[in-house]
Amino acid sequence: MRSKSVLIFIGLYLWASCSWAQQDTILRAKTLKGVRVRHKETTTKIESKSIQQVEQISGKELLKAACCNLSESFETTPSIDVSFTDAVSGYKQIQLLGLASTNTLITRENIPDNRGIAAITGLSLTPGTWISSMQLSKGTGSVVNGFESLAGQLNVEWKKPFDNNRFYFNAYQNSQGRSELNAIWAKKVTNKISTNLLAHYKNQWARMEQNKDGFTDQPLGSQIVLSNRWIIFLKRDWEFQVGAKFSKLANWGGQMDYIKNEPQEPRLHWGYLSNLQRQDYWMKIGKVFAATPWKSFGIQMSYVLHDENNSYGLTNYSANQKSNYVNFIYQTKIKTTDQILKLGASWLQDKITEDFYQTFTRNEKVWGVFSEATLIVNKQLSLVAGIRLDHHNNYGFFATPRLHIRYARNEKTTMRFSAGKALRTAAVFAEQKAWMASNRSWVLHNDAQTAANPYGLSPEIAWNIGYNWNRKIEWDYRPGALSFEVYSSVFTNQVVVDVEQFNEVHLYNLSGASYANALQVQVDYELAHHLDLRMAYKFYDVKISYQEGLLQKPFIPSHRVFANLAYQTKRKLKLDATWNWVSAKRVPMNILGETYDSNPFSQVSFQISKEYKKQYEWYVGVENALNYMQPNAIIMPQSPFATGFDAALIWGPLMGRSVYAGVRLQIK
Amino acid sequence: MKLISLLVVFLLSALLVPAFQSDIKQDTIGVRGNCAMCKERIEEACYVPGVKKATWNANNQTLVVIYKPSKVSLQKITQQVAIAGHDSDSLKANELSYKNLPDCCTYRTKSCSK
Numbered sequence: 001m002r003s004k005s006v007l008i009f010i011g012l013y014l015w016a017s018c019s020w021a022q023q024d025t026i027l028r029a030k031t032l033k034g035v036r037v038r039h040k041e042t043t044t045k046i047e048s049k050s051i052q053q054v055e056q057i058s059g060k061e062l063l064k065a066a067c068c069n070l071s072e073s074f075e076t077t078p079s080i081d082v083s084f085t086d087a088v089s090g091y092k093q094i095q096l097l098g099l100a101s102t103n104t105l106i107t108r109e110n111i112p113d114n115r116g117i118a119a120i121t122g123l124s125l126t127p128g129t130w131i132s133s134m135q136l137s138k139g140t141g142s143v144v145n146g147f148e149s150l151a152g153q154l155n156v157e158w159k160k161p162f163d164n165n166r167f168y169f170n171a172y173q174n175s176q177g178r179s180e181l182n183a184i185w186a187k188k189v190t191n192k193i194s195t196n197l198l199a200h201y202k203n204q205w206a207r208m209e210q211n212k213d214g215f216t217d218q219p220l221g222s223q224i225v226l227s228n229r230w231i232i233f234l235k236r237d238w239e240f241q242v243g244a245k246f247s248k249l250a251n252w253g254g255q256m257d258y259i260k261n262e263p264q265e266p267r268l269h270w271g272y273l274s275n276l277q278r279q280d281y282w283m284k285i286g287k288v289f290a291a292t293p294w295k296s297f298g299i300q301m302s303y304v305l306h307d308e309n310n311s312y313g314l315t316n317y318s319a320n321q322k323s324n325y326v327n328f329i330y331q332t333k334i335k336t337t338d339q340i341l342k343l344g345a346s347w348l349q350d351k352i353t354e355d356f357y358q359t360f361t362r363n364e365k366v367w368g369v370f371s372e373a374t375l376i377v378n379k380q381l382s383l384v385a386g387i388r389l390d391h392h393n394n395y396g397f398f399a400t401p402r403l404h405i406r407y408a409r410n411e412k413t414t415m416r417f418s419a420g421k422a423l424r425t426a427a428v429f430a431e432q433k434a435w436m437a438s439n440r441s442w443v444l445h446n447d448a449q450t451a452a453n454p455y456g457l458s459p460e461i462a463w464n465i466g467y468n469w470n471r472k473i474e475w476d477y478r479p480g481a482l483s484f485e486v487y488s489s490v491f492t493n494q495v496v497v498d499v500e501q502f503n504e505v506h507l508y509n510l511s512g513a514s515y516a517n518a519l520q521v522q523v524d525y526e527l528a529h530h531l532d533l534r535m536a537y538k539f540y541d542v543k544i545s546y547q548e549g550l551l552q553k554p555f556i557p558s559h560r561v562f563a564n565l566a567y568q569t570k571r572k573l574k575l576d577a578t579w580n581w582v583s584a585k586r587v588p589m590n591i592l593g594e595t596y597d598s599n600p601f602s603q604v605s606f607q608i609s610k611e612y613k614k615q616y617e618w619y620v621g622v623e624n625a626l627n628y629m630q631p632n633a634i635i636m637p638q639s640p641f642a643t644g645f646d647a648a649l650i651w652g653p654l655m656g657r658s659v660y661a662g663v664r665l666q667i668k
Numbered sequence: 669m670k671l672i673s674l675l676v677v678f679l680l681s682a683l684l685v686p687a688f689q690s691d692i693k694q695d696t697i698g699v700r701g702n703c704a705m706c707k708e709r710i711e712e713a714c715y716v717p718g719v720k721k722a723t724w725n726a727n728n729q730t731l732v733v734i735y736k737p738s739k740v741s742l743q744k745i746t747q748q749v750a751i752a753g754h755d756s757d758s759l760k761a762n763e764l765s766y767k768n769l770p771d772c773c774t775y776r777t778k779s780c781s782k
């Protein structure tokens with residue numbers, strides 16, 4: 001009772017004191033307006049001033065990646081691992097610190113995105129060409145953005161309506177029958193009002209079958225994403241933004257003999273069908289006080305409608321999500337501007353219905369208050385300490401503390417430490433969709449089933465601590481950087497996905513240990529003028545207590561080596577080469593009783609691009625140049641309706657060598 | 669793994685080479701310009717084979733170059749700067765290359781206040 005009244009008091013205090021809150025993105029965007037981005041700037045860099053470890057991934061870095069949406073934008077970013085989910089849907093998933101992307105909070109200009117059932121599909125609904133930059137922070141993020149981020153936060157900044165490009169156009173084609181068109185129109189209606197319209201169209205029209213298993217490698221179909229947003233600067237430093245995004249996707253694939261919409265029942269051919277529609281709406285209001293610039297407030301709101309229907313052979317899965325989110329942030333100084341305090345309150349509702357053999361409905365309502373202090377102690381030492389208290393309709397009250405410390409030994413060496421807690425409800429079926437591309441039976445250990453929590457599973461709760469060390473170097477008058485980092489995530493509860501039996505998927509609450517340790521060493525160095533080298537080595541130790549005992553998590557490689565060489569000639573011809581080596585991964589048992597470690601493999605890609613007068617640009621490239629594909633990706637491809645068929649034991653590339661070309665056009 | 673160790677050796681050797689260099693000279697010359705675009709143009713122009721580093725400072729209108737005298741002369745670097753359209757202490761850029769500069773960079777008339 002006492003704790004409840006304390007909470008209510010804190011809540012009331014926040015409401016009273018915070019008129020509202022500040023909105024980072026708009027403000028940063030505004031100050032960026034007058035800044036010209038210089039071309040000597042490296043395309044990805046660690047912000048040495050920020051207290052959290054933040055990798056700035058610029059738009060230029062994204063141009064190096066072959067293609068095309070958020071899940072495919074990390075080919076030249078060693079921090080993030082990308083892999084196929086299964087051999088039929090064509091989706092790729094990303095991993096950070098050895099943990100699935102669901103453990104990373106993905107935000108669109110600081111508004112949470114891709115939550116809930118969009119865990120796998122959401123990434124492909126953010127076209128790469130819409131992105132102006134990304135900020136990747138590792139370790140538990142800021143409490144301002146919620147309690148979910150465990151492994152990190154990936155903030156995606158879109159192209160702004162007020163930047164100087166009036167029109168942007170991109171066309172892309174690869175040798176595997178994938179075409180894309182992207183266009184962005186921006187208009188400054190007045191000096192204060194600007195809007196942009198963003199459009200994306202993708203079509204996979206060629207039915208590719210490279211690995212001779214009788215299955216279409218990539219589903220056929222098309223995808224459309226449209227967005228419009230308005231940014232308005234009002235008098236007295238008020239800022240206002242409103243936007244909407246619509247996505248529609250229709251894919252089909254499966255066995256080569258399968259015809260679209262052919263009924264699955266006579267069991268003639270195994271087919272894959274997927275239809276998805278999503279609507280995102282958001283609004284932001286912010287104000288900075290001109291006379292006291294440390295004081296600001298902002299409110300951000302979003303509403304999401306997501307609906308999808310899928311069938312994997314005889315297995316049907318459909319899901320629907322309605323989410324709404326409100327976040328107020330008020331920022332002020334404590335005594336001096338070296339002591340900044342953020343206070344705020346948030347509301348989050350997820351109404352999710354999943355139809356998978358039976359109907360599961362959950363309606364989660366979470367309100368919370370938070371406070372975060374940023375203290376710059378001296379030139380060397382600064383820290384961010386935050387705590388939030390949330391109330392969840394199923395889980396009750398819970399606290400989420402987080403701490404980030406930065407110590408800059410001198411101008412060249414920076415050390416950072418972070419620690420924090422995170423909580424998240426796993427959208428188990430949506431996240432584990434890949435296993436629907438198999439004939440496994442699903443076993444839900446729902447001992448704690450209630451009407452409000454039909455899954456009977458507990459929330460995932462985990463702690464993450466991390467340390468990283470960065471040093472700027474200059475060897476032979478050329479700049480470079482060294483970095484070393486270790487992160488450790490320890491779960492106190494986790495929804496364990498157990499696929500150790502060849503014909504079953506078990507979902508149960510963790511009992512025992514579960515952890516993910518990740519180490520990364522990276523060297524960046526300018527070998528010669530305009531010749532940049534980046535090398536990275538990563539080590540993972542990810543283990544989970546299964547019914548069978550403590551085992552290495554399947555499909556996580558122990559080692560990964562990455563190297564990227566980027567060269568620009570005097571005539572601005574850009575050449576880029578990337579090499580990735582991935583060590584063996586543990587593959588769970590298949591029907592043949594085989595348990596084995598996968599083969600280590602290398603992937604190499606090249607790209608050449610040339611820009612003319614900062615207006616036109618063409619690019620050509622090769623992906624998977626060594627043409628390495630996972631052998632026998634599908635288990636029992638000839639009898640997909642029989643026990644043992646499995647298209648989800650995926651550890652390597654499913655698509656062979658691909659040559660692509662594209663053009664970009666920008667009009668100021 | 670063989671490939672990896674080869675790469676590591678390659679990188680290490682690249683890093684050790686400078687330790688044995690003595691053929692290095694640093695010079696400071698006055699170069700005129702206006703803005704960030706000028707800075708980029710001036711510095712880019714300097715990077716001919718033999719030049720290690722070029723840094724132009726707008727406030728005191730000076731260019732610091734670090735180069736190998738055995739491979740390139742200061743005169744050659746100054747010429748490169750002039751071809752790019754920028755006057756230096758010892759060499760004036762010709763009218764044609766100066767006229768090619770964007771409006772913001774026409775430092776002789778100071779049309780851009782920066």
